[in-house]
Amino acid sequence: MTVTTGTPIYASPVDHVSYGQYGPGRLHLSAGWTRPVYPFQDRITADGSSGYRAEPGRYHLYAAWVCPYAQRVAIVRKLKGLEEVISLSYVDDERDGRGWAFRQRRGADPVNGFTLLEQVYDATEKGYPGHISVPVLWDRRQGRIVSNNFPDITIDLATQFEEWATTSADLYPEPLRPEINKLNAWLYHDVNTGVSRVARAATGEERADERRRVLSALERLDERLAGQRFLTGDTVTEADVRLWVTLARFDSEYNRDHLISEGDLSGFEHLWGYARDLYQRPAFGETIEALPAEWNTPHGRGR
Template structure:
């Protein structure tokens, strides 16, 4: 389906909602009128392709990048439904930056106009935008690409610093150390090479691996892709048998990257992509580790299990393979994890 001519795919949405006397909100998501999100902005042809994230500015402690770490200067636009965005919300709270970098949520639902601000999740507190596309247009007029979250916004320059999710969490964990919790170091220098290696493995085989299973269009590709994800979960389960977190006794960037995919596995990724007959709960060390993280405020308070759903057929779900049957499963995340024995 293409976007109706009444709303061109790359036109800036007109603000909608209350007058200046109150918060500005977008009109309700309406796929029947505007079409689904994706066509015209994301390449959904011939299997799964991760979209481009072209805004890749970096925040640095000394400002040498052009974006200096300062309290109150930066704002995160995130979505409850998005795992890539949740990572930035987790990192922000873990590092103690809730009062340094502000944050707000877009609405859970999208049509072809992209992410929007509606009453359910609240208005845009920084710019009064009704659609996130307005932030993209303010940064690059006529921007034609993917309207993604997270977005790191700079109040000082009135533009997007970054929508490149791997960089944002690292910058939150390193550039703001002057104001951060000194007991938390998500990307310590001594572990960076090891963290980078494991992050790349997690991204290829778990984070993006679930989407690659969904995007397969042949039986052989489907079987190979799902076996790859299951093998990665088995490897990570084994790794966590003798250590509390992925790199030892402390939470790092790797844990922040892995956890949102685990949290969504039984309710979203597995029923969508049909990856495995095994649930997350069938990987004993991985499941206990996931609960260990969830039972901490930074993970619990940024999680809404009710948003881990899919309605209809996503445009990136490939046709062709005969997929296994998998039903959504809501596990009990409050069960004691018992991993205190692995603490130093």
């Protein structure tokens, strides 16, 4: 069903008194970080062998502006020029115990007309008890979630829609896949989730260890980018998308109150230039709220 007419339906305003906080029973946050199981892990394939054929107009992405994991799929969709092929909508920025919801700020659910993202999960698995997370990839044809596993979604968008991609961006080039996979695993642990582990550390000692891990990763990345424009060479790949969403939130979120580092991102000369370079590209700059003015200063990395 696609809702295109009528009054948009929105969830009632966030209400922690009536609904509590999102989390208990759903989200298990611990001091350490074990990646939860994201139970919908089907794949889209160009030849349809997985049961989900890459086709224009068939799939929809549910994302959140505030979520770095969801921003990755929005970036990849735009880098590949798939805006007319895969639709995208955003849930509201705030949650109460009902989880992600559709409100006026970010618009209604254009596919199902639901008011809560929970309904998208429930339509796929009745009584679904797990994480109501974004991003979610929805199949209009079968009326169900294909995947809520962000690493698979970006790879499938990057590789399976070549027939409809309107740019020549190759974000996951065959010869570089082993290197990208290795980089991504390291980035996920030491950077993407490393920044969150600092905040969640149970003891001062643990926090110091986690902080050191993030800082040493940023130093290694800074050195790497001194000699090349992007993480794997001259062109943007999946690994750059993975890293950038964390860099973009480093000063304002993860390192707020200097929890991780006494300095800002600008203290890492090459990483800072790289981050600003990517910000100038619409796929990156237009899928996040505007960053502070210094992100628009020249970065000297153009060709």
